[in-house]
Amino acid sequence: MQHKPEGSIATDNAAEFKAKLGVKLFIVYSLIYFGFVMIGLTKPELMGFELIGGQNLAIIYGFGLIILAIVMGFIYNYFCTKRENKMIKK
């Protein structure tokens, strides 16, 4: 016998929009992440290249990946919440 999920799970009319947006953002982040990995694998000397403020590519790319994940999370939540509210009004 199947059981229902815990808590109140209402019908989510925004689910398709959120899933599509999630996949798109995931692809963007994955490309940037594996760009970092590929530089490490193929041209590791580039990681020591100084970019701005005396910081090298490794530091800027590494910090950038962490900050980008946070920023993309907020962007994703903004559009998802907006769509959920729109669906509730309808």
Next chain:
Amino acid sequence: MIYDVSNLAVIVFLFIVGLVLGLSFFFARKTKSSSGYFAAGGKIHWGVNGIAFAGDYLSAASFLGICGMIAYSGYDGFLYSIGYLAGWVVALFLVAEPLRKLGKYTFADALDAKFNSSAIKLTASISTLVVSIFYLIPQMVGAGDLVVPLLGLPHWMGVLIVGSIVIFIVTTAGMTSTTYVQFIKGALLVVFSTILTIYILNNGLKLTPNENYHKFANIEAIVTKDTVVNVSDKSYTVIKTKSVDDFVFVKLEKNGSEGWYNLNKKEGKTALDEMLFISINPKGEKLYNGAPKSERKFFQVGHMSKIIVDGEEVDKTGPLGPFEFIKTIKNSEVVLFSKKSFTDGENLITVWYQKITKGEDIMKPGLLYKLSDASGASFMDRLNFLSLMLALFLGTSALPHILIRYYTVSSQSAARKSTIVAIASIGFFYILTLYMGLGSMINGVIDVESSNMSGPLLAKSFGIGLFSIISAIAFATVLGTVSGLIVASSGAIAHDFIDKYLKVKMTDKGKVKAGKLAALSVGIFAIILGIIFEGMNVSFLVGLAFAVAASANLPAILFLLFWKKTTAKGIAWSIVTGVLSSTGIIIFSPTMYNQYGLIAKNAPIQLDNPGIISIPLAIITLVVVSLLTQKDNSTKDFSI
């Protein structure tokens, strides 16, 4: 290493442990149903759950392991921070909301929601158990490491204390208490790590970390045909010269005490640099720098050999900003310590020799993971790096103790929001790990026997108060994470295996009792493993847990959510393939051979992280088996 035990540290430790136990008692009264035990009744606020996510995730691996790895190997340790955080992107964008909608208590519930398959119930419960145990090992090792300087107890006692407290917590209150423990601990960890980072930046960089820092002997040597025949300082006597790989190590005697030195050639002069060493005789007796441990001749290390500011050499910098701190280390030189082992007669000698390292090499990948042709990187070295980064990226959203936290909130949007709170707090913490790791590297706090204690020992160098709080939080970190893992494991045994797979009829109270008994068994097993794996870097061990999770669980989750042709048999066989291939590669890897006391080079698979092989294998299995069993799907409803 022997540490002085502080009364303040003991009091703070007891207070934090008391707080955790108090919370457990409080919530125990409220936890009567299986829903309350396994999923906190789905009633946790998303903000609290988000910080509790951080508490779950910022385990011993993050605070102890990453800081230690950065302190030993620079930027290569920071790769773990980048990978661990990137994994949350997969969780947020692909997994959080659909999984919340599908599941009830466990990861197996979600996988099985569409199929009602006994094969999925069985394989998912086994995979949950295997991943949780892989993740439990580093937590227990970290706990053991913590109590050595904190309470002056041996490693095994720390493992036993954590194991016992956690078994008590989990068998009394389950997921509600675990959530609030994680919430408090997650918040405290981020706040006090920020304070520690402020101390590091305010302290700046110094050639001599502190007044008591050891002054390393550097003795001019007279060498004939690679053999040291005499030294300039006549108070020393040359005992023997020993070639080990590309190194020449020399044993000297002074005032009846023997020591090992590393022969170096600098600017046409030959000199002997003092090393730390441990010798073990055939009876198993250990001498630290030639004396029993109790004589305290072994010391903490880590210092800068050259500080360059605006092109000029200086002795110290004064307070630095966050970017200046990194830039100054990048332009300067640091003395790192590397390990070598060899035999001297019947004794096994392990030495740690000084290695002057350019700051620019510390601030980019390459010290731990060989990547460039210049460093002699092989194909397998590069494959190991790729495998690690892949496992870290894909492992987070497949960790059972993280996945069960999605069922503690009330809705899909709450699951999403709590993930974003988690990403923000965890991301901020991971940026701090670079400062805490580098701070440990240069402030004379490294215990060469265990990298795991670098962060707390750095705090100790700034004052016993900060050390006491940081260590107690780190201990609570282990308590919280182990609690979460044991709840996940007990859910896999009691709910997925006994209740759903074996279909043993139990009352709701009976299910809770079965869960508690399962928690007790897993807890005892974890204690044993924590003692066996003493001395290994906890972040490395967690990297392995991520690889097993990414191989066993993630293909099943993602294909279930995004590929309509996925079948129950496809999922079950993919989990089996993922578990067997990843654990098989780990068991026969060079690092594990080292752990067994065998020669690492003889390991049949020269790969430390299995992800690059086991993840694609699990995906291929899922696709092939699903395509071969399409008939099974003809009677199923696939609307999510």
